[in-house]
Amino acid sequence: MNDVLEHYDQATDAALERLFQLLQIESISTDPEYKGECYKAAGLVASELTGLGFETEIVDTDGNPMLLAKYRTSQSSTPHALFYGHYDVQPADPLELWTSQPFSPVIKERADGSKFIQARGASDDKGQLRTFVEACRAWKEVTGDIPCDLTILLEGEEEMGSPSMVPFLQKYKKELKADFVLACDTSMWNAETPAITIGLRGLAEGDVCIKAADRDLHSGIYGSAARNPITVLTQILGRLHDENGRILLDGFYDNIQMPSVEVLEQWKQLGFDGDGFLNEVGLSVPAGEAEFTILEQIWSRPTAEINGIIGGYTGEGFKTVIPSTASAKISFRLIAGQDHKKVWKSFEDFVRERLPKDCTVEFIDRGGDGAVALSSTDSIVKLCAEELSNEWGEDSIMMGSGGSIPIVGDFKRELGLEAILVGFALENDQIHSPNEKYELKSFMKGGRSWIRILGRLGNLK
Structure with a gap:
């Protein structure tokens, strides 16, 4: 050699x-x-x-x-x-x-x-x-x-x-x-x-679209009386995490596999600057599961992220409208033991269980990987x-x-x-x-x- x-x-x-x-x-x-x-x-x-x-x-x-x-x-x-x-x-x-x-x-x-x-x-x-x-x-x-x-x-x-x-x-x-x-x-x-x-990490991703009225409505005439799908959507998505960053989908953490004790101990010895990692992008407070370090959060924990929200008037100026639809793009980063199909199905169930009577929902499952x-x-x-x-x-x-x-x-x-x-x-x-x-x-x-x-x-x- x-x-x-x-x-x-x-x-x-x-x-x-x-x-x-x-x-x-x-x-x-x-x-x-x-x-x-x-x-x-x-x-x-x-x-x-x-x-x-x-x-x-x-x-x-x-x-x-x-x-x-x-x-x-x-x-x-x-x-x-x-x-x-x-x-x-x-x-x-x-x-x-x-x-x-x-x-x-x-x-x-x-x-x-x-x-x-x-x-x-x-x-x-x-x-x-x-x-x-x-x-x-x-x-x-x-x-x-x-x-x-x-x-x-x-x-x-x-x-x-x-x-x-x-x-x-x-x-x-x-x-x-x-x-x-x-x-x-x-x-x-x-x-x-x-x-x-x-x-x-694996991935599950897709779209969710909530529909309310059959057309966009004047917010002065219909305000308070008509359901606003943006409000419904954001309220539901806002419940995905608890106050400690834990994801609340049923079965989300079933069968997950964590790194070995030896590997986790090695990570602790790396001297990773979690504060500096966030400071570089203008942040200071970790948003993930509170019981884990920032390095563990980004290397070995699953996520639920809202990647985009669309609804209502978004052009220049202002339009006082209650939109008929609102949609969001959602992704989950997964760890070993999680099935991307089961995670997306659990997300769909989570939304449907919290959907008001006057609303309907459609999903686009864009697939994923383990x-x-x-x-x-x-x-x-x-x-x-x-x-x-x-x-x-x-x-x-x-x-x-x-x-x-x-x-x-x-x-x-x-x-x-x-x-x-x-x-x-x-x-x-x-x-x-x-x-x-x-x-x-x-x-x-x-x-x-x-x-x-x-x-x-x-x-x-």
């Missing part, structure tokens, strides 16, 4: 040149005008992997292509890992806010000597996926082999919700057979501390954590995440595989924003981290 790490360090310029070639491709998935660029990006990586001994295939979908590559090691009885990443990127707009051209990658240096790569996709996810490919290259060039069996799956629609992914997983289930998934599309705890994300929870004691998780610690010189953090990554749930449902989320992005990488960047240190030590992990996997039998 030391020889491989030394070789990798000496090949920095070539590795950056390959990354820059990929970053120069405008593989914007959401705009059909760039479909050719998406094929170009997939083809570039496919050609490279073929040169490293992978059997590669560009698979057409109804949208952008998938890249599927397989490698079989000469060693016997090693684990088989499925690596996932995505080559597509978000649009670069607004262009005028970039300090360099978004698809002309540059390395910039700060006053303290630290350097970063600036380009669209540098962090999300081209720089990240290249750390894994470069680790494979280093092993191959030094030893003539890669330590374990690998399947690499790179998609081109992650930034638009991965609409082709589930049909692809279903069709290529046999080709994607593996022992676990390795994914590099997440972040570290901070610039010095590596992390594995072991929890992702939460993901990975055991911190899983053998592969522990192996990855140990090698991350060896590389970075800091104990790896088992992080939660307030967000959702639907593909992780797809791997579990369609392939029966757990995804181990190892990433080297930072919170300030400005992904999806102008001047996206990826720390040069993240790129270099990310590749070294994967070299270590692949080496350890090759020693498992």
Whole structure:
């Protein structure tokens, strides 16, 4: 392994040149005008992997292509890992806010000597996926082999919700057979501390619309006598939480799974500044469940949020009207053990039970996904954590995440595989924003981290 790490360090310029070639491709998935660029990006990586001994295939979908590559090691009885990443990127707009051209990658240096790569996709996810490919290259060039069996799956629609992914997983289930998934599309705890994300919140979302009178009414003639659906809607939604932030839907907390005592204790030692977290956005008082810390609230607790309310006259000036309808967009972030269908059904029951006689209600269930929870004691998780610690010189953090990554749930449902989320992005990488960047240190030590992990996997039998 030391020889491989030394070789990798000496090949920095070539590795950056390959990354820059990929970053120069405008593989914007959401705009059909760039479909050719998406094929170009997939083809570039496919050609490279073929040169490293992978059997590669560009698979057409109804949208952008998938890249599927397989490698079989000469060693016997090693684990088989499925690596996932995505080559597509978000649009670069607004262009005028970039300090360099978004698809002309540059390395910039700060006053303290630290350097970063600036380009669209540098962090999300081209720089990240290249750390894994470069680790494979280093092993191959030094030893003539890669330590374990690998399947690499790179998609081109992650930034638009991965609409082709589930049909692809279903069709290529046999080709994607593996022992676990390795994914590099997440972040570290901070610039010095590596992390594995072991929890992702699920999601249930939809619309609720309450109707009262058969038309909008004059508030002077009908005021007080006629039911106002905005009032009804806001009164009902205002009862979703109690005074301590607990969500009051029936069965909402049934079967929920919390992180282990060890993980919760680790979180306490992180020194997370909850007050500072809120102060950054002009707030000071936590609104979640009072018995939990702010970090626990955002990483490991479910939510009920009103994302928008529509009703009545909202234009310029004023109109004295009692509207006939009022609607709201509602989302629930879920934790392991919660079923998004049951949660939405409970919400519908909650509204109907509190609906006045003169009103009717309609719902639009926009679907959702279950939460993901990975055991911190899983053998592969522990192996990855140990090698991350060896590389970075800091104990790896088992992080939660307030967000959702639907593909992780797809791997579990369609392939029966757990995804181990190892990433080297930072919170300030400005992904999806102008001047996206990826720390040069993240790129270099990310590749070294994967070299270590692949080496350890090759020693498992």
